[in-house]
Amino acid sequence: xxxxxxxxxxxxxxxxxxxxxxxxxxxxxxxxxxxxxxxxxxxxxxxxxxxxxxxxxxxxxxxxxxxxxxxxxxxxxxxxxxxxxxxxxxxxxxxxxxxxxxxxxxxxxxxxxxxxxxxxxxxxxxxxxxxxxxxxxxxxxxxxxxxxxxxxxxxxxxxxxxxxxxxxxxxxxxxxxxxxxxxxxxxxxxxxxxxxxxxxxxxxxxxxxxxxxxxxxxxxxxxxxxxxxxxxxxxxxxxxxxxxxxxxxxxxxxxxxxxxxxxxxxxxxxxxxxxxxxxxxxxxxxxxxxxxxxxxxxxxxxxxxxxxxxxxxxxxxxxxxxxxxxxxxxxxxxxxxxxxxxxxxxxxxxx
Numbered sequence: 001x002x003x004x005x006x007x008x009x010x011x012x013x014x015x016x017x018x019x020x021x022x023x024x025x026x027x028x029x030x031x032x033x034x035x036x037x038x039x040x041x042x043x044x045x046x047x048x049x050x051x052x053x054x055x056x057x058x059x060x061x062x063x064x065x066x067x068x069x070x071x072x073x074x075x076x077x078x079x080x081x082x083x084x085x086x087x088x089x090x091x092x093x094x095x096x097x098x099x100x101x102x103x104x105x106x107x108x109x110x111x112x113x114x115x116x117x118x119x120x121x122x123x124x125x126x127x128x129x130x131x132x133x134x135x136x137x138x139x140x141x142x143x144x145x146x147x148x149x150x151x152x153x154x155x156x157x158x159x160x161x162x163x164x165x166x167x168x169x170x171x172x173x174x175x176x177x178x179x180x181x182x183x184x185x186x187x188x189x190x191x192x193x194x195x196x197x198x199x200x201x202x203x204x205x206x207x208x209x210x211x212x213x214x215x216x217x218x219x220x221x222x223x224x225x226x227x228x229x230x231x232x233x234x235x236x237x238x239x240x241x242x243x244x245x246x247x248x249x250x251x252x253x254x255x256x257x258x259x260x261x262x263x264x265x266x267x268x269x270x271x272x273x274x275x276x277x278x279x280x281x282x283x284x285x286x287x288x289x290x291x292x293x294x295x296x297x298x299x300x301x302x303x304x305x306x307x308x309x310x311x312x313x314x315x316x317x318x319x320x321x322x323x324x325x326x327x328x329x330x331x332x333x334x335x336x337x338x339x340x341x342x343x344x345x346x347x348x349x350x351x
Contacts, residue, residue, distance in 0.1 A: 006351070008119035008332050010063040013051030018330060026075040029127035031134065033069035033087065037143035038118035039323070040332075040347045041066055041151060042188055042250075045339045054276070055114065056091070062117030063332075064349075065091035068137060068146035069123065081134060088149040089125055090133040090305045091115050107157065107299040118147075119332055121351045132302050138313045144326065144348035145312060145319045148189075152308035152317075153300035155193035158271050159201065160304065161297055162244065165267055169243060170202055179204050183242040183261055184223075185235060186272065187214035189322050189345050191248035194271065196221035196317045206242070208235050211342055217321050236261055248272050255280055259292075267293035322346050 004020045011017060026032045043053070044064065052058045056065070071085045081087065094101050094109035101109050115133070117123045125134060137146045159166075171177045180203045184195045187209035195205045199222025207218035208227040215226035229235040232253045243266050245258035250272030258268040259282060270280075286292060300308075312319065324344035327335055329351040338344035 005121040006329060008063045010059045010061055012059050014048060023122055024124040026073050028075045029078045029130050030075040031071050031081060031125040031130045032073035033123045033125055034072045035067050035069045035120055035123055035351050037147050038064050038067040038349045039147045040335050040339055045336060048336055057116045064118030065116050066147045066150045067118035068143040086137045087134050088137055088146050089129055090150055093128040093133040106301040119349055135305060135309045141312055144323050148319050149305055149308040149312060151190055152193055153304035155190055155197055156304040156307055157300040158194060158297045159197050161295055166201060181242045183245040184248055185254045185257060186248035187218045192218055192221050194246055194248055195223045220318050220321055244269060246271055250274055252278050262292055264290045267295055269295045269297060271297045323348050326350055
């Protein structure tokens, strides 16, 4: 192991640098992981453009949060994981003892800690993350696909919150029920993951996005219908109605469109996060008389990450279609440019 290691750092809006830093020595229950693959995501692009994130990171700081790596050193008190294991590390770790954690809502933990630094040769994994956020990965799984456990966990948490409604709609046994139709606005990686999970659940999915190439991937993930968006403020015909409409764009127009295209008794799912201060306009009469549901979704729980690793191991979704390119670590600038130009869904950086 070299004495120094490369690490991309976020310095401010659209300012990053590749720095050489000392390779840390793990203490206590910490881990040192050699990064095998780190994948880019839309949050990385937003953070890069804005120069930070209100919860997850403030510059100057290490950058990147989706990775698969190999444990190369462990602290003297670490007894759960061993050198040589290949793992994924979720980018958050709850405290386990606050009011929300005791309710099982770990993603809403009042002391939720975040971990960044995936775009690097090595990552020091703090003790809390080593205990609840580090998951061994089967040797058969490609490292770049394993790194997608974190976004898949976010999509699984969304389905977890929607599950009671899906159970009611889809039913069980021999009872014949109408088909359930869902709209997913946005065919970025998370929109595609949501479409794939909904399709596996037996839901007919319509995916809408401005980019036809992404919609072809949506079909591969199980979407039954696709719509090329030409007007972001009016992505679908006015009379289009769905049992559930999920925004995976994070835009105010997407949130409003979800409300506009809900059928009676439908549920709007606000998955993509908007900027601070955005106000959502809701027709109160329709909300009341049509029994509409509004569902906010944030992040993931440790159990979602565990399930994500299981699904990846099973090959349940065509995750390789999300990796548009593999580039060496030093080409993060190029990867972010491809993300910005929408010519890549995700880029895997290989140290």
